[in-house]
Amino acid sequence: MHEYILTYHDRKLTYYVAATISGVIGVIITFAIGKLSVISGKIIAGPSGLAVFTLILLGLDHALIKCSIFYRWGLVKIPNLNGVWSGKMSSSNNKNQTIDAKITIHQTYTKIRVRLETDKSRSMSRMASIEMEDPKCFKLRYEYSAEYSASASEIHRHHGVTELVLISDDHLFDQPCQAKYYTELRRDTHGQMEFVRKK
Numbered sequence: 001m002h003e004y005i006l007t008y009h010d011r012k013l014t015y016y017v018a019a020t021i022s023g024v025i026g027v028i029i030t031f032a033i034g035k036l037s038v039i040s041g042k043i044i045a046g047p048s049g050l051a052v053f054t055l056i057l058l059g060l061d062h063a064l065i066k067c068s069i070f071y072r073w074g075l076v077k078i079p080n081l082n083g084v085w086s087g088k089m090s091s092s093n094n095k096n097q098t099i100d101a102k103i104t105i106h107q108t109y110t111k112i113r114v115r116l117e118t119d120k121s122r123s124m125s126r127m128a129s130i131e132m133e134d135p136k137c138f139k140l141r142y143e144y145s146a147e148y149s150a151s152a153s154e155i156h157r158h159h160g161v162t163e164l165v166l167i168s169d170d171h172l173f174d175q176p177c178q179a180k181y182y183t184e185l186r187r188d189t190h191g192q193m194e195f196v197r198k199k
Contacts, residue, residue: 001111004142005129009077011110018060022053064109071171078130079138079166079173081105081112087176087195089118103195114142116162121148123160140164146183158187164195173197 026049033046070076085103090096099118106113114125123146131139141163148156160183166173179193 001106001108001113002125002127003110004112004127006078007129008132014060014064014109015057018053018057022049022056025056026052061109061111065107068171076109077132077135078109079168080107080171081140081166081173082107084198085177085195086198087193089179089181089191089193091191092189101193101195112142114140114144114162116144116146121146123147136167136169138166140166159184160187162193164193 029046029052033044037044064070064076065078065080066082068080071078071080082105085105087101087103088098089101090098101116101118104115104117112125112128114128116123123144125142125144128140128142131141133139141161143159143161145159146157160181162179162181164177164179166177167175174197176194176196179195180190181193182190
């Protein structure tokens with residue numbers, strides 16, 4: 001997975017929250033360990049503040065994106081795109097032919113990976129950004145590297161850019177999303193895609 005850019009959301013607040021939570025937990029742990037040391041008569045070592053902060057940050061990284069209540073309250077306005085999306089795509093090489101495709105997205109609060117698969121090719125995202133057009137519309141843009149099977153194309157590898165438009169009235173993002181892609185000059189193609197998230 002790789003990091004992704006948000007053009008509308010400042011993640012620094014998360015670090016402040018994590019620092020505050022870890023500070024409170026640190027005080028509680030220190031107090032509890034002090035009591036245990038008195039009761040047991042032994043010196044008990046506690047975790048470092050950095051260790052507590054790191055654990056809190058890792059927990060928030062995975063929890064914030066998956067807890068829909070944060071999205072509904074507007075605290076973390078990042079769409080949770082985790083899951084499998086199925087759909088079809090067409091290419092400028094043959095606009096009359098559609099190809100079955102599947103997108104698998106793995107996402108946390110700070111990282112993402114987008115994998116697109118067809119019968120003859122597979123691509124993986126290398127960098128990405130999410131932009132809010134309005135509170136109900138987001139755009140996921142990512143650069144990818146793709147690999148074709150030996151029999152599918154003379155050019156086995158290429159790079160390109162994809163843009164998915166995600167529209168939803170709530171946090172589910174279960175409406176069909178439109179997408180378009182462009183490939184590098186070596187292949188020089190573009191196309192349209194439509195995906196819907198699997199239940």
